[in-house]
Amino acid sequence: MSLTYVFTDYYFENETEQLDLNLNTIPCNPKPLDPTAGAISSLILIANFLLAIPGNLLVGWVISSSRQVLTSSDVYLFHLTIADGLMALTLPFFAVALVWGWLFGDFMCKFLNLVIEANFYTSIIFLACISVDRYLVIVRANETHGTKQRKCSRILCAAVWALGWGLALPALFNDAFKLDEDSERLICTERFDIGSVTSWRIATRGFRHIFGFLIPLAVMVACYGITVARLLNTRGFRKHRAMRVIMVVVIAFLLCWAPYHITMMIDTLIRTNLIRFDCSFRRSVTLALDITNTLALLHSSINPFLYAFVGEKFRKKMMCLMQKKFRQERMSGSKVSRSTSQTSEGTGTIL
Template sequence: MLKWHPALTLSVLLFAIFLLAIPGNLLVGWVICTSTQALTPSDVYLFHLTIADGLMALTLPFFAISQVLGWIFGDFMCKLLTLIMEANFYTSIIFLACISVDRYRVIVHASENRRARHRRCSRVLCVAVWAVGWALALPALFSDVTQLDSDSSFLICTETFDIGSSTMWRLATRGFRHIFGFLVPLVVMVACYSITITRLLHTRGFQKHRAMRVITAVVIAFLLCWTPYHITMVVDTLLRAELLTFDCTFRRAVNNALRTTNSLALLHSCINPFLYAFVGEKFRKKLKTLLQRKRRREQSSVFRVSRSTSQTSEGARTVL
């Protein structure tokens, strides 16, 4: 019988995130794609955000299995899945920043809104975000399958820099992750949303309170999910660079904290649909309209079938 231990707990958590993230992001993507209205830049960014979060979630079952059984999928899948995870990690967070910029533009500079031009720019920006995200993720190609330690046959998929100084490579790649995957998007979000909330405070009506609640929830969720992971990674980097003194117990605690905070960060991929879509009144109206339209089509189809059956029965009675 499999003994219950922290690795199994993390495995179950990753599977749970996968099961929550896939339906949520698919539903948001479906609502946006089937919308009969012209998409706003925020809609476009949200659609691409669902793609990034969905692709990231698709890799989770592999990493969930590896928590318990070790990495059993080979070197190629190690590089590929790590690359997909890293690329969509960057694109997801950058699209969050893009949404904050667009909401700032719409609310603070509403009179300067040139919709057609902004729609074209949003599509070009999406291409740029994907290109930047995949470019920043290229160090994931250095990932390889290796033993957890010399005394264990347990295999893990991890970064192994075998050219030049591994310490310098690790400092550089993690520096990029902290700067472009957390600090820059966070500064953009806080700056844009702070100005947006200031403008909303000078407006009247119930809608401003709803918008402020959503904005506050977005920033808090981002900080709660990602801050522990980045703090833990900074500590891990300092340990690997031997800038901090440590013993085996502390090293083991940091490794466990990395796995736990990474799972917490991935939880953000299933929170995003709820924060950006389900909480939004416009999205709920679109979803309600689509469901009503689908229900009417089903009722119409049932009515046509029953009517056809009735006419057939009536014709049979006439013949008899």
């Protein structure tokens, strides 16, 4: 996933390629982003940042402060909050770019898009890992969370991070440059200047769809489908409560990311001339990419609220930790107060 679609998404073809004068395939002239739309999108990104950072910090604090041994799913959820938090940290830069253009140089253009792309991959892969773990625990009755399994889950987390950053390397194609010579504003977007633009675009988007959506989605659907079928045959509700948060998290992911991937697939078909279009339709698809991209980025701030309002276990842990923190602060405050009082009395006696 690349945030560059939020503020621009035009054709950038090599100058050496022969132009096709067919009006059905010739690129549409780029138009600058409407200032009002840019300001609204910028405010949405800032709001997303302000919600995602404290929310994910809270979830991470609750999970890491647990006295109980963390299950594999807890470990994956913890790393999921890290991925969402890192993605949210990049949003203020792009919020500024929506209003004033790209101000942070070519290196930051590449690096920030690399961070977003990597954490997009890691987020959905961690969700797939959670679905597999829940399947093993409930369907396979694998209740053994010993030292060996916890070690394996941590090794798997390291592998997911490595895979996510590896798959994100095409983000290095992002450059900061002027859209035209007359413009003073820089933009940060993909620019393929090696080989065929169309081939590179199909390859990078194919990786994004296959490894960042379709394969993890297939794993989740298969694991949760079998798990739900097993739960329907059980009488207890304990396992149902354990699954509720994970199911809601997956559904939220689909609602946030599926529209973006579907729209991008349509955009790819247009760019490769597999479907006929006019400029009006092309610009409508670009606008849809902007809207669905903004919707997708909201996912990083939604997860913490899902845990807080849906997860009964999480709410209990959070309340216990807050009560404990409040008691510690009160005890600390009372000790300081008594110490101050005794010091004052002692001073008065000496004097």
